[in-house]
Amino acid sequence: MPWSFNSTTPIYVQIIEHIKLRIAVGDYKAGDKLLSVRELAAEAEVNPNTMQKALSELERDGLLYTQRTAGRFITEDGEVIANLREQLAGEQLDMFLNKMQQLGYTPNEALELLKKHIG
């Protein structure tokens, strides 16, 4: 998954979203070791301090953990990852329902339409 950044939100916020997505889709698996801050920064072509800030925040949220000498790893807690996935899905659904509302559909009508579309 290539790194790409928009120009309006802070980069560290975008890095957090990017890594969350990679965890949710299983690109990073539970217990995987991450590259070092410097390597990740070079890969994303961002400042190491910015990368550090993003990783610290992900760590605070329990998605990453650090082992003092070995480096940084993706959480091994399957529940945390499942929650993350659901949270990201929820964001997509909110966006979908919002757009449908703008088009004049109630949530139930949107659901019916979605069923028909899949069906």
Add this chain to the structure above:
Amino acid sequence: MLVECKNLCKSYGSKIALNNINLNIERGRIIGLLGPNGSGKTTLIKILSGILTSSSGEALISDKPIGVETKKIVSYLPERTYLSEWMTVKQAVDFFKDFYSDFSEETAYDMLERLDIKPADSLKTMSKGTKEKVQLILVMSRQAELYLLDEPIGGVDPAARDYILKTILTNYNENASVVISTHLISDVENVLDEVIFLKYGCLMLHKSVDEIREENGKSVDALFREVFAC
């Protein structure tokens, strides 16, 4: 604090180039020095590198007044290349090795090789962009504490720009800071921690890039265009 400027002023005759600059720069940062033409960017860089003296006020680097001691820890890339045309790349590297005790020949040759620049190549046969690359590689191959880069990417193509920015990102250490003056804001924005806006020799703004995006909901490039709209 790596750099401290207190009430720093510089005038050329009756023209004021820097007007009462108060500025602190921490270690481990990459800072964009931004401002329209004639705003004092190059003057500030030249004062910090010890090429110009201030008219009044004080500037300290690593707690030392600007002088021989600070030149040892400051690596400066001027706007224009100063390498002699008759030199080969190898001679330029030797020249730097002779001159600076913190110069790493190995780092320099490694970077030159990656840009496909041969040690035997002569500077006079090089394009403007290639010469700029050589100069930047020499400057970044020092283990300095402060790198002052005056327009480091202006003359090179976009692909080389990316490589150069990567070089800057991977070659400075936590103890050092890099100041980059440039007009190409959107190209450097993602690698910067902080930006300094200069206007008519005055310090207008000194903020982190994240803060600017959070507070204004726009990129540094967009903010610059707004602040300095003609």
